[in-house]
Amino acid sequence: MSQVRVLVGTRKGAFILTSDGTRERWEVSGPHFGGWELYHVKGSPADPNRLYASQSSGWFGQLIQRSNDGGKTWEPVGNKFVYSGVPGTHQWYDGTPRPWEFTRIWHLEPSPSDPDTVYAGAQDAALFRSTDGGQTWQELPGLRTHASAPSWQPGAGGLCLHTILIDPRDARRMFIAISAAGVFRTDDGGTSWRPINRGLHSEGIPDPDAEVGHCVHRIAMHRSRPDVLFMQKHWDVMRSDDAGDTWRDVGAGLPSDFGFPIDVHAHEPETIYVVPIKSDTEHYPPDGRLRVYRSRRGGQEWEALTNGLPQRDCYVNVLRDAMAVDSLDPCGVYFGTTGGQVYVSPSAGDRWLPIVRDLPSVVSVEVQTLP
Amino acid sequence: MIIRVVLPAHLRTLARVVGEVTLDVDGPPTLGSVLDALEAAYPMLRGTIRDHVTRRRRAFVRFFACEQDLSHEPPDTPLPGAVSDGTEPFLIVGAMAGG
Numbered sequence: 001m002s003q004v005r006v007l008v009g010t011r012k013g014a015f016i017l018t019s020d021g022t023r024e025r026w027e028v029s030g031p032h033f034g035g036w037e038l039y040h041v042k043g044s045p046a047d048p049n050r051l052y053a054s055q056s057s058g059w060f061g062q063l064i065q066r067s068n069d070g071g072k073t074w075e076p077v078g079n080k081f082v083y084s085g086v087p088g089t090h091q092w093y094d095g096t097p098r099p100w101e102f103t104r105i106w107h108l109e110p111s112p113s114d115p116d117t118v119y120a121g122a123q124d125a126a127l128f129r130s131t132d133g134g135q136t137w138q139e140l141p142g143l144r145t146h147a148s149a150p151s152w153q154p155g156a157g158g159l160c161l162h163t164i165l166i167d168p169r170d171a172r173r174m175f176i177a178i179s180a181a182g183v184f185r186t187d188d189g190g191t192s193w194r195p196i197n198r199g200l201h202s203e204g205i206p207d208p209d210a211e212v213g214h215c216v217h218r219i220a221m222h223r224s225r226p227d228v229l230f231m232q233k234h235w236d237v238m239r240s241d242d243a244g245d246t247w248r249d250v251g252a253g254l255p256s257d258f259g260f261p262i263d264v265h266a267h268e269p270e271t272i273y274v275v276p277i278k279s280d281t282e283h284y285p286p287d288g289r290l291r292v293y294r295s296r297r298g299g300q301e302w303e304a305l306t307n308g309l310p311q312r313d314c315y316v317n318v319l320r321d322a323m324a325v326d327s328l329d330p331c332g333v334y335f336g337t338t339g340g341q342v343y344v345s346p347s348a349g350d351r352w353l354p355i356v357r358d359l360p361s362v363v364s365v366e367v368q369t370l371p
Numbered sequence: 372m373i374i375r376v377v378l379p380a381h382l383r384t385l386a387r388v389v390g391e392v393t394l395d396v397d398g399p400p401t402l403g404s405v406l407d408a409l410e411a412a413y414p415m416l417r418g419t420i421r422d423h424v425t426r427r428r429r430a431f432v433r434f435f436a437c438e439q440d441l442s443h444e445p446p447d448t449p450l451p452g453a454v455s456d457g458t459e460p461f462l463i464v465g466a467m468a469g470g
């Protein structure tokens with residue numbers, strides 16, 4: 001019988017939650033790396049026992065941990081992230097130029113085909129790659145040296161590269177998102193990049209329709225249709241049907257179109273999920289009711305999913321990397337909150353169950369579906 | 372010369388050691404030579420105490436010995452005699468900051 005393994009990154013360690021395909025009873029392992037911030041833990045699609053974890057601390061900096069046995073044991077691998085050449089500058093909050101400075105890895109994206117190849121999204125924004133299982137890291141500098149980079153400004157969480165999507169048809173095409181620069185695409189394996197933000201509209205920047213400068217919170221795709229992208233922006237839920245060349249707003253009908261995560265059903269490429277948050281200054285659900293919204297038409301028409309979720313006095317947030325889906329049938333949907341709950345819906349959102357209620361604040365959730 | 376080093380708890384876990392670390396350092400020990408020996412013996416600590424490239428102390432790490440704060444001293448600073456002869460340990464401390 002199939003199993004699922006949920007990889008949870010929190011402010012104080014990583015946790016691994018496992019269940020059989022019913023997704024009703026769970027075993028909890030952790031904390032792994034207790035006391036450290038785990039921004040992201042993700043498994044290799046090519047070898048599910050190969051996991052990578054981004055472990056960091058304000059005291060001791062960045063570490064990358066690797067497991068070859070599905071998270072039972074871990075070993076620290078390379079943590080030397082050095083910008084290529086002489087780093088230039090981006091804009092600081094006060095508008096002054098500020099040299100690129102490495103802080104942490106927000107997101108790890110293992111290659112679909114090679115367990116030893118993994119991409120890492122950094123703050124300050126840059127894309128790194130390892131081809132030796134995380135032992136050494138090299139920057140793909142074409143992104144950070146893009147002509148627009150000196151104008152990039154950090155979002156409230158820092159100038160972070162937080163999303164990496166690899167086109168399943170052609171690994172030379174990748175999409176990345178940076179807060180607060182926007183989405184960029186490469187078609188040549190990371191050598192050159194171009195911003196793909198046409199159609200985005202952001203009132204918080206001087207030119208609301210600018211080519212770069214948008215605070216994109218998350219993008220998602222279904223592997224069967226990699227030209228269709230969905231986006232949760234600072235405000236607005238957006239959709240592109242042409243690999244990001246143009247975007248349109250599909251958030252009408254939501255109680256708020258502010259939020260962080262967005263994800264796509266494993267078997268229905270037009271079924272998407274978001275978690276509306278009241279506003280950019282009030283990072284909690286509208287009316288104290290934790291609701292996932294599902295659209296079965298790729299946006300525009302939304303239904304609230306509330307069965308099993310708290311519908312009063314709930315003021316948690318769900319961060320950008322804290323939602324995931326499994327590939328069982330029916331599709332399982334998972335998310336973690338800043339209040340330490342991890343919820344699962346074994347029924348594509350119709351009914352929710354808490355797997356755990358009292359973890360540290362959840363930063364990221366990933367799911368592996370195992371044979 | 373055998374130098375005793377006390378690591379903060381998180382770095383003991385990372386280095387998989389319990390209690391003090393002892394390092395064999397050639398010549399009169401300095402701040403820099405002890406940290407070099409530590410990182411050579413425990414490569415997983417590279418980047419956690421000093422920056423990989425600049426070799427500067429990370430902001431929230433402190434170096435103490437014999438009730439002195441050596442955090443702001445240059446790498447060629449000799450360690451006190453009581454550390455050199457093994458009477459006292461060299462302390463690497465996570466600064467009291469945050470919660």
